[in-house]
Amino acid sequence: MSRPEHRTRTLAATALLTLTALLTAACTQGGAGGDDGGGGNGGAEITVRILAGSELEDTAALLERAAEETGVRAEITWTGTLDASRLLASGGEGGADAEAAGNYDAAWLATNDYLRLHPGSADVIVSETPVATSPVALGVRREAMDRLGWDAGQVTWEQVHRAAADGELTFGMTDPVRSNSGYSALISVASALSGAQSALTAENIDDAAGRLEEFFTGQRLTSGSSGWLAEAFTGRTDVDALINYESVLLSLNRDHDAGLSVVLPTDGVVSARYPLTTLASASPEARDALRTLAEWLREEEAQRALTEDTLRRPVIPEVTPAEAIPDEARRELPYPGSLEIADGLLEAFDSQLRRPSRTVYVLDVSGSMEGERLAGLKAALRRLTGTETDGTAPGETFREREEVTLMPFSTSVVFTETHTVDPADPDAALAGIRETIDGLYTLADTNVYGSLMDAYDLLGEESLEGTFTSIVLMTDGESNYGPTAGDFTEFHNELPAARRTVPVFTVLFGDAAPEELEGIAAQTGGEVFDAVNGSLDDAFREIRGYQ
Amino acid sequence: MKRILSIVLAVLLLGGVTAVLLREAGADDDDGTATTTVYGMVGSEKSEFFADPEVIRELAGHGLTVRIDPVGSWAMEEAGLDGYDFAFPSSQGPADVLRERLGDTELPARPFYSPLVVMARASAAEVLAAGGIAELDGEHRGLLRMAPYLTAVEEGRTWQDLTGAEAHTELSGALYISSTDPLTSNSGAEYLAAASYVADGDRVADGAEAIERTAPLLRRLIQVQGAQRSSSDAPYRDFLSGIGNSLVLVYESQVAHLLLSGRQPPEDLVVLYPDTTVFSDHTVVPFTEAGKELGELLTNDPELRELAVRHGFRPQGSTAEFAAAVAGHTGYLNHDLTGVRQAPSPTSPVLRAMAERAREQEAGS
Numbered sequence: 075m076s077r078p079e080h081r082t083r084t085l086a087a088t089a090l091l092t093l094t095a096l097l098t099a100a101c102t103q104g105g106a107g108g109d110d111g112g113g114g115n116g117g118a119e120i121t122v123r124i125l126a127g128s129e130l131e132d133t134a135a136l137l138e139r140a141a142e143e144t145g146v147r148a149e150i151t152w153t154g155t156l157d158a159s160r161l162l163a164s165g166g167e168g169g170a171d172a173e174a175a176g177n178y179d180a181a182w183l184a185t186n187d188y189l190r191l192h193p194g195s196a197d198v199i200v201s202e203t204p205v206a207t208s209p210v211a212l213g214v215r216r217e218a219m220d221r222l223g224w225d226a227g228q229v230t231w232e233q234v235h236r237a238a239a240d241g242e243l244t245f246g247m248t249d250p251v252r253s254n255s256g257y258s259a260l261i262s263v264a265s266a267l268s269g270a271q272s273a274l275t276a277e278n279i280d281d282a283a284g285r286l287e288e289f290f291t292g293q294r295l296t297s298g299s300s301g302w303l304a305e306a307f308t309g310r311t312d313v314d315a316l317i318n319y320e321s322v323l324l325s326l327n328r329d330h331d332a333g334l335s336v337v338l339p340t341d342g343v344v345s346a347r348y349p350l351t352t353l354a355s356a357s358p359e360a361r362d363a364l365r366t367l368a369e370w371l372r373e374e375e376a377q378r379a380l381t382e383d384t385l386r387r388p389v390i391p392e393v394t395p396a397e398a399i400p401d402e403a404r405r406e407l408p409y410p411g412s413l414e415i416a417d418g419l420l421e422a423f424d425s426q427l428r429r430p431s432r433t434v435y436v437l438d439v440s441g442s443m444e445g446e447r448l449a450g451l452k453a454a455l456r457r458l459t460g461t462e463t464d465g466t467a468p469g470e471t472f473r474e475r476e477e478v479t480l481m482p483f484s485t486s487v488v489f490t491e492t493h494t495v496d497p498a499d500p501d502a503a504l505a506g507i508r509e510t511i512d513g514l515y516t517l518a519d520t521n522v523y524g525s526l527m528d529a530y531d532l533l534g535e536e537s538l539e540g541t542f543t544s545i546v547l548m549t550d551g552e553s554n555y556g557p558t559a560g561d562f563t564e565f566h567n568e569l570p571a572a573r574r575t576v577p578v579f580t581v582l583f584g585d586a587a588p589e590e591l592e593g594i595a596a597q598t599g600g601e602v603f604d605a606v607n608g609s610l611d612d613a614f615r616e617i618r619g620y621q
Numbered sequence: 622m623k624r625i626l627s628i629v630l631a632v633l634l635l636g637g638v639t640a641v642l643l644r645e646a647g648a649d650d651d652d653g654t655a656t657t658t659v660y661g662m663v664g665s666e667k668s669e670f671f672a673d674p675e676v677i678r679e680l681a682g683h684g685l686t687v688r689i690d691p692v693g694s695w696a697m698e699e700a701g702l703d704g705y706d707f708a709f710p711s712s713q714g715p716a717d718v719l720r721e722r723l724g725d726t727e728l729p730a731r732p733f734y735s736p737l738v739v740m741a742r743a744s745a746a747e748v749l750a751a752g753g754i755a756e757l758d759g760e761h762r763g764l765l766r767m768a769p770y771l772t773a774v775e776e777g778r779t780w781q782d783l784t785g786a787e788a789h790t791e792l793s794g795a796l797y798i799s800s801t802d803p804l805t806s807n808s809g810a811e812y813l814a815a816a817s818y819v820a821d822g823d824r825v826a827d828g829a830e831a832i833e834r835t836a837p838l839l840r841r842l843i844q845v846q847g848a849q850r851s852s853s854d855a856p857y858r859d860f861l862s863g864i865g866n867s868l869v870l871v872y873e874s875q876v877a878h879l880l881l882s883g884r885q886p887p888e889d890l891v892v893l894y895p896d897t898t899v900f901s902d903h904t905v906v907p908f909t910e911a912g913k914e915l916g917e918l919l920t921n922d923p924e925l926r927e928l929a930v931r932h933g934f935r936p937q938g939s940t941a942e943f944a945a946a947v948a949g950h951t952g953y954l955n956h957d958l959t960g961v962r963q964a965p966s967p968t969s970p971v972l973r974a975m976a977e978r979a980r981e982q983e984a985g986s
Contacts, residue, residue: 186850187848187850190802190848191848196805199851201691201852202851203854204858204862206862207858207859207862207864209864270794271779271795272794272795272797272844272845272847273844273845273846273847273848340790341793342793342794345859345864345865347855347858347859387862387864388861389858389861389862390884391861391879391884391885392884402790403744403791403863403867404791404864405790405791405792405794406859406864406865406866408845408847408848409847409848410848411844411846411847411848412982414982
């Protein structure tokens with residue numbers, strides 16, 4: 075430890091005082107927190123369970139230091155901010171996820187603004203401490219800046235719209251339904267293109283719909299989390315720009331030499347504030363520990379680390395922002411003021427504004443899937459058709475305009491069936507998909523690679539322009555029939571560019587071989603979703619964010 | 622009741638149910654043992670004051686150990702009082718409700734207060750001044766003229782409409798001050814109180830009719846902001862972080878505390894005092910003798926008054942202490958509140974109805 079000694083001592087004393095306070099509280103409150111541990115464990119550590127935005131993974135080292143110095147250890151579950159907000163709000167309403175929400179003492183999300191729009195939120199949030207800020211910005215590759223003749227300090231969302239509409243600019247952005255960086259961008263663009271002077275209204279969204287649709291024709295990459303998106307972007311030199319937090323873009327420049335111009339559009343930005351938020355489910359002990367942690371994070375040293383190491387903006391005046399952070403002032407665009415407008419914007423995005431999804435589900439129905447596994451698969455797929463009445467947010471089910479192909483396989487592909495969700499009558503396609511799912515039955519061997527090749531061949535007959543195309547591969551075992559991994563790699567390398575960039579999202583299930591699925595994901599620019607340690611439902615639902 | 626309590630708990634700046642154990646840590650004197658522990662519900666903006674080691678020591682010197690639960694001022698009105706010796710809301714409305722509940726006829730102690738002020742970016746302050754909406758008194762201080770400001774908001778005026786804004790990229794879109802959610806936060810509610818007083822011809826709203834008269838304006842003040850935060854710490858931190866709106870409503874104590882702790886404020890800070898503002902009257906409502914003793918100490922003990930000043934509060938009764946302390950910071954602080962008048966605040970139920978009305982979504986749009 076390199077800290078000056080006196081400082082460490084002060085902190086230790088604070089922690090002790092805190093502990094004394096806790097013990098006193100436990101006694102006076104008549105058994106409020108009596109069951110675990112009781113008293114007497116000296117300068118003990120306390121663990122607080124935090125649901126945190128995935129982009130905050132870069133604070134791991136800082137939190138480790140916090141644990142050493144304050145005795146407050148953060149046990150973190152990483153997630154998308156909007157997903158987390160819905161989970162927590164559902165807890166407040168006593169909804170389906172109330173129990174899951176109760177597993178956390180705190181939330182540390184990009185913003186609580188979306189959460190606070192939910193009627194249950196007031197029963198959930200006890201207190202909040204903003205810890206650092208970062209506006210959502212546009213990172214543009216140098217070649218594209220030159221081609222477009224842009225000056226980083228002068229670009230407007232209107233210009234970005236024009237460039238995207240004219241096919242001059244492609245970009246990646248997270249799924250606004252799940253992730254706050256995507257949602258903040260959507261708010262910014264909708265505000266700018268509608269000319270809204272204050273918080274968005276339903277009319278603003280209607281007014282801008284046509285132009286928003288044009289804007290999103292430029293989107294080439296989508297994802298459920300900003301971390302994956304940043305990684306995928308570095309591998310896709312054909313994508314010109316990335317919409318993400320200023321901190322993420324600056325980190326890409328620093329760590330991956332991405333050479334991005336960080337553009338804060340002059341017509342306004344939406345910023346993340348990262349409030350460390352104590353939840354009502356926290357015990358008195360946890361609440362106190364969280365306060366200690368929040369205060370520590372606002373001390374000079376932590377604030378300096380937050381800006382120097384993670385390139386966020388500090389919230390105390392004695393620490394100046396890291397050198398790389400642009401110091402141009404921007405109008406802060408308001409977050410929507412009601413859930414109706416906030417979710418209305420997301421629904422419009424999903425059903426109308428974004429490019430439609432083109433998805434191929436390659437599903438293992440080999441012999442080993444017999445019984446519970448097949449039943450689990452059917453249930454998870456049925457969920458995607460919107461059979462759940464509670465808690466299906468937009469984007470968790472098949473979307474309007476989506477073209478869905480089901481390709482069950484065993485020794486070979488059993489059949490190929492495609493449904494398109496017609497906005498005029500979405501239920502027809504969804505009912506068709508359900509019927510097919512219900513009729514699935516198991517067969518013999520597992521031909522993973524051959525079936526995947528069939529999926530790519532199928533897409534070869536289509537124009538992939540204008541859609542988000544992806545393949546989902548679910549298998550519960552190793553490939554034991556047909557082409558090998560090597561054959562697939564060779565096949566994939568020779569695909570034309572349009573198809574080669576179609577990612578395969580693999581679902582690890584049953585006795586599937588992780589290295590096989592990781593290999594496929596790596597080769598195709600996809601990602602592995604774990605349904606062995608997690609549920610099949612969650613895996614399929616999470617993948618929606620990448621489609 | 623649970624819901625209301627929770628709503629107001631959301632106000633809290635930092636915190637949890639257990640707060641601060643105020644006891645002498647070091648055993649450098651032996652007679653600190655005979656202290657009485659006093660339990661209180663305290664508005665979150667005073668948590669830091671009660672956690673200050675010097676405050677703890679001073680209270681202990683008078684035989685008191687204070688333990689607080691940070692509770693939003695509005696939540697106190699309906700909170701259970703068992704086990705508490707006092708409540709310390711940040712405005713008079715909740716204090717009055719509590720006293721009514723208790724049948725208390727004695728005057729409560731009001732040890733300190735703090736006016737609501739606007740932290741403005743220099744660019745915004747200058748444009749407002751040029752447009753007659755603000756008057757600047759030096760580089761970092763001025764008055765916000767409420768009447769023209771409210772007219773501008775009511776008419777949907779944008780920054781672009783004002784001369785000089787074009788030189789500043791950040792000055793575009795509707796002109797408004799960011800406040801906190803009036804349903805959960807005292808400062809947000811008091812903002813409405815001041816606005817309604819000015820808009821209704823210097824009358825304090827006293828019921829449904831008065832609320833109706835200013836409802837369109839108040840709704841506009843709130844709805845332009847979109848999602849609002851639940852504690853005045855949030856807009857304050859935005860400002861320090863260099864993001865957010867160019868005009869944010871905070872307590873003077875937040876700015877004064879920053880200055881008095883020797884920290885450098887942001888270079889482009891201008892403190893605008895609304896010419897009609899509401900004072901946050903921090904009021905001690907005692908439930909027991911010990912609570913009463915605390916109220917008296919906070920009001921009369923010179924050391925405690927000085928400590929309150931250091932936290933940016935203005936002690937009641939005399940302006941000398943505050944003036945002396947901020948003598949070096951008058952570039953930012955209007956220590957004698959020249960040109961500022963205090964709008965009386967409506968009663969709690971009226972203010973709450975006003976806030977609900979302002980937050981309501983407009984039917985059919």
